[in-house]
Amino acid sequence: MTTLIAILIDGLTYSSWLFLVAAGLTIIYGVMRILNMAHGSFYAIGAYCGASLVGWYFTGAEGSPYWSYLLLVLAAVASGLLVGLVIEQGLLRFLYRQNEILMVIVTYALLLILEDVTKLVFGVDPYFTYQPYSLLGRTEISGLAFSNYDLMLVAVSVVVGAVAWAVLNRTHKGKLLRAVIHDREISVAMGVNVRAMFAATFVVGSVLGALAGALTAPAISVSPGIGVEVIVLAFAVVVVGGLGSIEGAIVGSLMVGLSRAAAVHLAPEIELFVIYGVMSLVLAVRPQGLFGRALARKI
């Protein structure tokens, strides 16, 4: 019974982290049809900015330690906004007519460039900003202790998922976005400002990536290369759920997270295989992913 509870809670906490990482990636693809390899860099930049700001707060500023959570969010929003705007306005908007493969190469180049920029700005020493993680303490469930910070991330990802769903399905702007997702040309013909939609979507996606990084920073040692590590996992999640679908990202995260937790507890030797095993299985049955739409090819 303890193992079952551990699998459920570990699976949920890992899924929530996966969803936070994958949400921005899938939103950008859904609207813009850009498979954004640089998303891992947004995660890394958010992590570095969050760790730096919180590190500064705990060493140089006076105030309640609980403000550090707000600082993490502020660092993520500020860095995501800045980096997203610069990349979208400075580069991507000139390339929207190019095909998807070229955009993959462009964003991969961005990933490499941003990796080096991150090193130049933040150095190569790891950042260890543990205070927000240990501040919240732990909760005993069925004889096992779980970090309250990890449990809080589950709530944060539920909020992010709910807000994303509500904006897309219950607001005017969201309906316009869905129109763009459904058919870009018709949306333009109907007077939708697709360029503005693209810019807003890319910035929201980059803020989400940075938010995932900033909220993860207190639990890890932030060091060069963390962005590259997460991008592979994020791709696995969005491919399982269906590229461009928020519902797909939620279900994909849950499937991958729970499967991995079950493997760690029951058969640790296949833990590495299980994530990609789930992905292969889904793709074998539904090549477009669980929530992906099969598109008719335009001639």
Add this chain to the structure above:
Amino acid sequence: MGVNALKKLTATLVSALALTAASSGAFAAENGKFRLGIVTFLSGGAAGPFGVPSVNGAKVLVDALNEGKVPAPYGLKGINGLEIETVVIDENGGTTKQVEEFRNLAERQKVDAVIGYISSGDCLAVSPVAEELGVPTVFFDCGTSRLFEENKNPKYVFRTGPDAVIDNISAARYLIDTGRKVDSIAGVNQNYSWGQDSWADFKATMLALKPGTKVAAEQFPKLFQGQYGAEISALSVAKPDVVHSSFWGGDMEALVLQGSARGLFDGRTGILTTGESGLDRFKGQAPNGLIIGARGPFGALQPKTPLSEWFTKAYNAKTELFPTYPTSKMAQAILGLKAAAEKGAGKPGVMPTKDQILAGFKGLTYESVAGKVEMSRAGGHQALQDITYGEYQFDKKSGKASLANLKTYSGECVMPPDNMVAQEWIKAGFPGAKCN
């Protein structure tokens, strides 16, 4: 400007750059300086905990050697009176790149010797190339036992850092010698050769020293995973007496942070074979009593000698940090090369030949910043050295960490003889081991 003109200009520039590079390499080899290639991680996950501390250590020591400020017996400037000129290369990028970089160092940069390599994969890939090109090469950190199992008759390759097998044999010995409860053990190690071998050596030693020890759980998360929630739960559910990990760098720090926050180390013993690199970084997040090692007598675990105290002071003055184990290991390699070159060389100011360096290095016994080093294994090419473990203690008042209950094992006690591989030696009951 037309396309053809642009192409011509590009070709001219490329040719000019190539010529400049080639000529500078040739000049450097003839400029009367001892040209030393240094290869370590300057980027990637291993840069922060290992690469940068090691290259900083090299810089501090080489500067001091060139100024003749290192205490006896290393007072002679540079190497045999010749100024040391370094060429620093990033180890990141995989084995194929490292082999190319090594060839560049040998053939274009015309270095007189190379010191480097943290990754065991890089050491295994570079070793045959070093033998082929005939460049004296000192591996300062990589710990794979396969190095001299694959290169049975080394000539140009030396390793001044101990074999990794001693980390885990001495970890197991420390647990038993200090009377820890070890009825059941569990491990969380990275899923590649380093983690797999470390756990295999530790587990085999525990089973050999205390037959009947139960293996409660074995976890192998992937390198740089960062999130260990499920692994910590699985280890907690298994309720072992001991949790062993050879995690390094950021992974190790994340495991300590997440594990401590969830009580993984409460009521049981945690042992981290590379924990010393996090000594000043845990800031009380690691529990007091956590056992940590430094892959030898390095960093905070180095013995107090005039040389080690001078190095600690010099490093601290330049970097405002204390040397961690990669720093000490790099310094140990440089001093080994200097001692070897000067042993066989002629009068000061004369460039030692390759043969003089090799003859001087083989079987050399020398004093490093981490005590005495004997190049007595693998036909005189592999260092034999003591190893120390201790307990992490954090004083909340002063905010400083220290190590208590230090215990040192001689190399003769924890290092297999040349004619046996580690697992055979452990399972045979450590024949020939000389333990105090």
